[in-house]
Amino acid sequence: MSERAGVEERRRRSRAPMIVGIVVVAVLAVVIGGVVLTQHTAATGAADPSTPAGSIPISRAGTPFATTVDSGVVVAGRSASHTLDVWEDALCPACQSFEARGGARIAKVVAEGKLRVRYHLVNLLEQRSEPEGYSTLGGNAMLCGAENGIFPDLHVSLYTAQPDEGGTAYTADQLVDLGTRLGAGPGYADCVRSGKYAPVIAANFAAAAKDPALRHQQTGSFGTPTLVLDGKMLEAGDARLDVIAPPL
Numbered sequence: 489m490s491e492r493a494g495v496e497e498r499r500r501r502s503r504a505p506m507i508v509g510i511v512v513v514a515v516l517a518v519v520i521g522g523v524v525l526t527q528h529t530a531a532t533g534a535a536d537p538s539t540p541a542g543s544i545p546i547s548r549a550g551t552p553f554a555t556t557v558d559s560g561v562v563v564a565g566r567s568a569s570h571t572l573d574v575w576e577d578a579l580c581p582a583c584q585s586f587e588a589r590g591g592a593r594i595a596k597v598v599a600e601g602k603l604r605v606r607y608h609l610v611n612l613l614e615q616r617s618e619p620e621g622y623s624t625l626g627g628n629a630m631l632c633g634a635e636n637g638i639f640p641d642l643h644v645s646l647y648t649a650q651p652d653e654g655g656t657a658y659t660a661d662q663l664v665d666l667g668t669r670l671g672a673g674p675g676y677a678d679c680v681r682s683g684k685y686a687p688v689i690a691a692n693f694a695a696a697a698k699d700p701a702l703r704h705q706q707t708g709s710f711g712t713p714t715l716v717l718d719g720k721m722l723e724a725g726d727a728r729l730d731v732i733a734p735p736l
Contacts, residue, residue, distance in 0.1 A: 544645060546666070547645045549591070550596060551599040553599045553640055555640070557635045563606055564598050564639070564640075565598045565603060570732050571604045574607050574713055575696050577627070578625075579617055579626065580613060580712040584647045584650045595640060597733045603732055610623070611689050611690055613712075638667055646666075660680055663680050664677045696714070702721065715729070
């Protein structure tokens, strides 16, 4: 082998480990990226749709409080100096965020008798689950829970483990199982499976959507959550609710 050929051979051999190293790094990046993506989906997504009934995890309200159902509205607290009306959808991500930020402090002042809350369940996102209809199914379960003594814990549980918008929804069997584990009264299962409050939820949405008083300033339309405190809508940045229900 000539001296020049020998130099070229040594160069080729010295480049080989570098090329192999680059390929290995690239493969690791793909694998690690896939693992991270999978972990992120598992950590933030809804329950696996193939899991059996009973897979919805339980979350507990910070403070228990009594509820009743009045004309299709969940009423928390008897009489108080302030009343908060909340329009929400079981599939609404912003409703989940509101519950995560303010649910515990609202529960506390309701239990203390300082605030009365009226939850109006609506089906604004009815077509955005697979299969369609989880807004009604989840909202109906909450109303059924309110009349069977488990609304605070059921409400927190369904928002904490909320299905993804556009993703696979929980089934009636899963909702019945969750309520059973939370200690629901004997009428809860039949209430959920029969869709007892489905017409009420649709009527709540129809009424809210055409009510000029419930149109948000930024969008000019109704959306969820909508909050009305003592008859006046709360818009972003309004501190009135913080005064009545201070952050914990």
